[in-house]
Amino acid sequence: MTKIILAAAAALVSLGTVTQADELPTAAYLPVAKAVEAANAAVESCKAKGFAVTTAIVARSGETSVLIHGDGAGPHTNGSATGKAFTSASMGRPSGALAGGIASNPPLAGLRDMDPRLVILAGGLPIRINGQLVGGIGVGGAPSGDIDAECAIEGLKAIGAEVPE
Amino acid sequence: MTKIILAAAAALVSLGTVTQADELPTAAYLPVAKAVEAANAAVESCKAKGFAVTTAIVARSGETSVLIHGDGAGPHTNGSATGKAFTSASMGRPSGALAGGIASNPPLAGLRDMDPRLVILAGGLPIRINGQLVGGIGVGGAPSGDIDAECAIEGLKAIGAEVPE
Amino acid sequence: MTKIILAAAAALVSLGTVTQADELPTAAYLPVAKAVEAANAAVESCKAKGFAVTTAIVARSGETSVLIHGDGAGPHTNGSATGKAFTSASMGRPSGALAGGIASNPPLAGLRDMDPRLVILAGGLPIRINGQLVGGIGVGGAPSGDIDAECAIEGLKAIGAEVPE
Amino acid sequence: MTKIILAAAAALVSLGTVTQADELPTAAYLPVAKAVEAANAAVESCKAKGFAVTTAIVARSGETSVLIHGDGAGPHTNGSATGKAFTSASMGRPSGALAGGIASNPPLAGLRDMDPRLVILAGGLPIRINGQLVGGIGVGGAPSGDIDAECAIEGLKAIGAEVPE
Amino acid sequence: MTKIILAAAAALVSLGTVTQADELPTAAYLPVAKAVEAANAAVESCKAKGFAVTTAIVARSGETSVLIHGDGAGPHTNGSATGKAFTSASMGRPSGALAGGIASNPPLAGLRDMDPRLVILAGGLPIRINGQLVGGIGVGGAPSGDIDAECAIEGLKAIGAEVPE
Amino acid sequence: MTKIILAAAAALVSLGTVTQADELPTAAYLPVAKAVEAANAAVESCKAKGFAVTTAIVARSGETSVLIHGDGAGPHTNGSATGKAFTSASMGRPSGALAGGIASNPPLAGLRDMDPRLVILAGGLPIRINGQLVGGIGVGGAPSGDIDAECAIEGLKAIGAEVPE
Amino acid sequence: MTKIILAAAAALVSLGTVTQADELPTAAYLPVAKAVEAANAAVESCKAKGFAVTTAIVARSGETSVLIHGDGAGPHTNGSATGKAFTSASMGRPSGALAGGIASNPPLAGLRDMDPRLVILAGGLPIRINGQLVGGIGVGGAPSGDIDAECAIEGLKAIGAEVPE
């Protein structure tokens, strides 16, 4: 759909003289209201299971959009949630899948050093809506990364984002 | 004198069995639900004035409880909001008052170097409820720190916290 | 024009059921080809004046889009160019104007501590095209920040961006 | 007894109008006098075995409460003791058990990157008193992490904290 | 022209007693124009394959000469491209070969900790021209490090640099 | 006992040919037992005045020997106490005098940037015993740096160290 | 000998078609033997005046070439010497002159934030030999920056480098 819009824009551009602006491409982003909604849903989902977690939403550009530190979650969870969310937002894949990939292919260990904001560990998922990657959600604090990821899925569902298989 | 106090404690302890827990002091904290409420109110308040801001809530212990990056706020506002909130949570004073204090008393400039998490600049306020300091709220992104502080006040009011004079 | 596109999108949305995606807002960004063009123009402009400089283009989201370190520029210029560009991209103002503002209003000194990526010093300018803030350009290495800013202006002109007064 | 206090608070709340403060939850914390006592005991215990160590006590919130660098301990022990204590305070488990868990499950290696304050290595233990997690103790400098942990246990015993199995 | 100047300097020096200048050794370096050319070629090469990448050129001294962040590349690619380029510039070898070396010889894992600027992962290649090591090129963002390296090779070819076997 | 060992070593050395050891110079250091004593005294002194502070003792070499975070002190006080202690340990002067020196001589502002461990602000004092500089004590958390310094003086007195005029 | 090799390379290149190599420009650099000589001279010069200092030599590219920490110098002097040397190597001016410039022109304060390696404070001088800027020398630890600079001058003289007025 982005293509359609861009085509329309290109058509318009031919009519003007200052043509730079019309040529500017655009990217979709997740509005903060939805980010808060997703983060809250993930925190509540884990709380319902009996786990205190922190959830972060990171935009595709890498900046943190929302952080919610659930009551009783440890101080390391701000870093783990944000890092997992960054990983999925930037690499476009579940952070747990990346962790598994490194474990089975040791020369990939350097992936962990690419950017200090990365935390390659289960619990982070990309946020895609209608196929557009607009960020990542990360959860930290449950007894396992798989449970963290389950709560992250609830966050995705709350805003109608795609759930990775 | 510490020894004397400890000795007294030991005396008392001999009357019980495992009595340590009862002796543990407690501290009040702001539950995350209220922190989200305050942060949302501050972001919305500034948005109503036409300004895109980020708001952070930092616990008395210094860890970030909530961060909400309003749509359209610049990337530096995550740092400014969090830093102002940390400053007020840790020092128990409005960050703007501290900034003014340094300006009028240059030997205090070293306050800025005490901790890398500090941002001594208007826009941060301590969160006190019934006289208990439980954290700080910080807002960044409005055209001036005074406006940031006005929005922070709306955050405080939303949860019934004390508004500093 | 962004509004026009969004209106078209809204019209489409009424046809579907999963409506979140259609509602996603978009933001314009500077394509990297133009960023390289602007950076090269600024480096060449200063070179023509006899000065070796580095130029950086930073996106509105804060991430560096292009860095060109001119032959003979000192190693600190990577940091100065990137920092000035970040400052203007994030705050939407010329970095030199902000530096002057702090100098005349000391309680604003905390602006320097808001984010470690900031360099509040003449030589950075926001990149606006048709009124949309899409990033910042920063130049470092000339004998003064004013000359750095002159070269940055050449970078803006090369891509038809607005030149701040 | 903490429970009793909370019950009393709840009773009082029904009498008032400004109800926010009364609703504030509380958390137990380890008073610094006990933290010093535990740290000293751990350092002395290792010294008696012939080893120079550093011991740190980190609060549940992640901030360092006490650090005692034993005479003759290497400079890296400040970091190792603090990191092990942070790990156990934040994750609520012995740091050595976590280290073993990563070794036997490589996809967990990302745990090491969750927070720069973590040191996942034997020698750190959570501090629990009557079931309440109030922090962590970490010891560094003995010839092995197991010996570090033995000294940490002496620290726990000195203040009547629970000794993990 | 640099050579001509040096020759002139040498002529003058032979008349005098301050002889240090003619004793100064020299090192070849990659001019920035070629660095931009190589970086562009690598970005374009990957784009032609359908991948959005960032490319960095790092000088032999370790400082970044050029960074080009391709449209659509994730925010972590600035770090991965720069780190891979630094690795090859400083160690004079393909970063992928070093990654393989560590994987097959675990006591070498400490190589990753030698310098925070290192990213030991496929995608970085040394830049050698007529046998002189003048820097490194690094690419990040393709689905695998091998593809990143293929694009880096196109960057080397564009400026006539040696392609490692 | 250290002296006795050194004397014995000297006796042995005179018989041999490897003479390096007896040439090794020595430096006095503050034993940790005294460091704990000084830190406790400073914390207690401020507590008696009604102020919650953190006190740090830093060795002449720059490493932290003891940190005691008084109950109720803000999280920034770990940094302020340690930084002030480092400043006085490394520069051999009260940190407050250095702060005053910068204020009256602006070109000295760069002193603040010499080392990230420095906090040039009242509240730190050098620890000298019989004229030997063996470290620094720093206090943070009282309402003013002068009060912090008064408590630091109590720490010095507790171990018979010289009190700077 | 480097020259001879380059001449040979040029001869070979003229026979071929890949002509890039002979186009590579070169830059003079300070050999480490001279760097050690300069650093030693500066340390000894200050020692003769009764002051314990650290001296650093930083290459034009910003990397530290030599560091010598004189006996008895404080731990902050490694940072101050290296930072002053970096400042002069990168900016090509005495660090003290830059410090004075900022003091008399407050909007320049942002110069301090351009690069974390900068220490803009008297005691650093550029190293120029026959007009070529090849690095910087920095001294830290004397009672004033002017004395540090005097010792740095002795370092420059020891290797026949130009002494800035």
Place this chain on the structure above:
Amino acid sequence: MTKIILAAAAALVSLGTVTQADELPTAAYLPVAKAVEAANAAVESCKAKGFAVTTAIVARSGETSVLIHGDGAGPHTNGSATGKAFTSASMGRPSGALAGGIASNPPLAGLRDMDPRLVILAGGLPIRINGQLVGGIGVGGAPSGDIDAECAIEGLKAIGAEVPE
């Protein structure tokens, strides 16, 4: 001579009441002249083998005493040499032995995270003279850590320090 002064001090102290000074323990340290000698020997030793390396000497307290960056060594060698030297100075063992220990016992991997100054990789050796641990020497830049260690041994021999088996 230090001894003579201490003896005199002891004599004076016996007349007074302030007895702390004579109680101060002392620690041997490596004078910088020997540190320079050792570092030079290691650099020259590797140069004679045809390898460009950097050598660092780190004091027992962790601070860098000497750094010599050999002509032609890569920029990462400052970090590797310093890190290896720190490791051996702080832990009192060859860094290569520690690297081997981690490789054969994965739960020890956390050793790498104890302190950011550590580089656990062959090429670092403790400096012991007459059984006293006074620091570490680290070499980086040779084709293997074993060769780095051979050069480090030459540094130890040059000053009569013990060569670890």
